[in-house]
Amino acid sequence: xxxxxxxxxxxxxxxxxxxxxxxxxxxxxxLLAPWxxxxxxQNPSSAKSSQRDLIETQLINIERRNLRLLGYGAKAFTLxxxxxxxEVSAGEIPASAIAEILEWGxxxxxxxxxxxxxxxxxxxxxxxxxxxxxxxxxxLLHQESKIAKSGIAPVFSGIEILSNKTAASYERVLQQRSxxxxxxxxxxxxxxxxxxxxxxxxxxxxxxxxxxxWALEEHDSTDLxxxxxxxxxxxxxxxxxxxxxx
Amino acid sequence: xxxxxxxxxxxxxxxxxxxxxxxxxxxxxxLLAPWxxxxxxQNPSSAKSSQRDLIETQLINIERRNLRLLGYGAKAFTLxxxxxxxEVSAGEIPASAIAEILEWGxxxxxxxxxxxxxxxxxxxxxxxxxxxxxxxxxxLLHQESKIAKSGIAPVFSGIEILSNKTAASYERVLQQRSxxxxxxxxxxxxxxxxxxxxxxxxxxxxxxxxxxxWALEEHDSTDLxxxxxxxxxxxxxxxxxxxxxx
Numbered sequence: 001x002x003x004x005x006x007x008x009x010x011x012x013x014x015x016x017x018x019x020x021x022x023x024x025x026x027x028x029x030x031l032l033a034p035w036x037x038x039x040x041x042q043n044p045s046s047a048k049s050s051q052r053d054l055i056e057t058q059l060i061n062i063e064r065r066n067l068r069l070l071g072y073g074a075k076a077f078t079l080x081x082x083x084x085x086x087e088v089s090a091g092e093i094p095a096s097a098i099a100e101i102l103e104w105g106x107x108x109x110x111x112x113x114x115x116x117x118x119x120x121x122x123x124x125x126x127x128x129x130x131x132x133x134x135x136x137x138x139x140l141l142h143q144e145s146k147i148a149k150s151g152i153a154p155v156f157s158g159i160e161i162l163s164n165k166t167a168a169s170y171e172r173v174l175q176q177r178s179x180x181x182x183x184x185x186x187x188x189x190x191x192x193x194x195x196x197x198x199x200x201x202x203x204x205x206x207x208x209x210x211x212x213x214w215a216l217e218e219h220d221s222t223d224l225x226x227x228x229x230x231x232x233x234x235x236x237x238x239x240x241x242x243x244x245x246x
Numbered sequence: 247x248x249x250x251x252x253x254x255x256x257x258x259x260x261x262x263x264x265x266x267x268x269x270x271x272x273x274x275x276x277l278l279a280p281w282x283x284x285x286x287x288q289n290p291s292s293a294k295s296s297q298r299d300l301i302e303t304q305l306i307n308i309e310r311r312n313l314r315l316l317g318y319g320a321k322a323f324t325l326x327x328x329x330x331x332x333e334v335s336a337g338e339i340p341a342s343a344i345a346e347i348l349e350w351g352x353x354x355x356x357x358x359x360x361x362x363x364x365x366x367x368x369x370x371x372x373x374x375x376x377x378x379x380x381x382x383x384x385x386l387l388h389q390e391s392k393i394a395k396s397g398i399a400p401v402f403s404g405i406e407i408l409s410n411k412t413a414a415s416y417e418r419v420l421q422q423r424s425x426x427x428x429x430x431x432x433x434x435x436x437x438x439x440x441x442x443x444x445x446x447x448x449x450x451x452x453x454x455x456x457x458x459x460w461a462l463e464e465h466d467s468t469d470l471x472x473x474x475x476x477x478x479x480x481x482x483x484x485x486x487x488x489x490x491x492x
Contacts, residue, residue: 086341096337
């Protein structure tokens with residue numbers, strides 16, 4: 001059965017996102033550095049990197065613990081940073097540092113949308129032959145605002161903002177549009193969110209890696225040999241891959 | 247044209263919500279009381295209530311300022327409480343107090359869903375004669391979680407979680423389902439969100455007040471004399487009102 005419908009993830013597939021979070025994480029680790037103990041470590045430079053790693057690990061653990069309640073996105077991330085700051089500093093962090101974290105949260109929500117190279121041309125090339133869907137997850141308002149700012153919304157025949165990307169949530173999206181799984185292919189940077197649940201439905205998926213992956217989205221793709229699984233180094237390779245598949 | 251489709255707001259229309267936020271606001275004002283100045287006020291009891299009002303006013307101002315960026319819901323509220331605490335205390339608030347605010351945020355997100363009196367019977371009475379839609383706004387994950395916990399999801403033929411309730415967002419919901427505005431009636435506790443944008447579309451609306459209204463939803467309904475506007479003291483009056491209208 002020929003493909004009729006292509007789904008696109010948004011963050012780190014169509015526009016930069018994780019790089020902003022990564023930069024904020026670096027500033028966060030620097031902010032907290034004075035509150036970490038390194039007395040047991042001998043080498044000052046390795047001590048510094050170990051401190052940083054300890055803070056980042058603690059942040060990731062707290063994000064993971066909060067995921068069920070706070071979900072994905074910049075507001076959840078900001079709340080988890082504040083919680084981590086209080087824990088790592090054993091309650092010693094001053095309000096001025098928390099105010100700085102709040103400000104970073106606002107900056108994350110306010111960032112201009114920077115499309116990845118090749119996105120506009122690729123979408124334009126495909127729009128004549130396929131129905132294009134944008135399927136993203138995270139903060140409802142923030143995702144809507146990024147879609148509006150991106151300028152590429154008109155190319156999509158449908159936009160779906162999900163709280164989480166599971167086989168069940170993809171299935172609902174396809175059912176609502178009467179698209180059989182065999183006619184659907186999803187494109188995204190996250191094996192966990194954009195590939196595995198889609199393969200589970202019997203649809204196809206293309207992994208286009210972003211240069212950084214958030215720890216909670218990390219997933220090894222080396223063991224993925226399903227016939228429905230493809231990968232591209234760059235989104236601009238997509239039209240050629242699709243003409244081979246169809 | 248006869249009504250075919252009834253939309254229901256969720257928070258404070260089907261289940262308690264604002265009462266939890268109000269309780270949290272009270273605890274917040276108490277927490278911050280030590281940092282407010284009352285030297286200019288003579289009467290201790292009026293001084294106390296003025297302090298409380300000052301803190302609440304500042305919280306509402308900060309919520310209003312953050313609305314465009316943070317949107318609606320418990321995560322936005324928690325972030326605004328933290329920002330207010332830092333401002334009101336001029337940066338003197340200790341991390342332990344911020345940790346308490348974070349904990350209240352988690353409690354707000356984790357609350358059991360308590361349906362309002364008469365909701366189940368009313369929905370059951372209407373489900374045979376109308377398409378019922380649940381149309382709510384706020385945190386995507388939190389709203390989904392409340393809908394799942396409520397046990398009443400199966401009675402609705404559609405569920406829409408919006409970032410904001412405007413004439414345009416209601417119009418999109420109706421268009422997606424091919425429901426003419428003349429066949430639609432919306433039921434909710436907020437004149438600003440559930441009544442005015444719906445009347446603007448030429449649809450009908452029933453205001454069912456909740457015993458408290460969030461400051462940012464407050465709107466005077468005394469000047470509303472449109473033929474499409476109705477009000478009930480209680481949701482259980484709805485079936486009778488509808489049979490009069492149809």
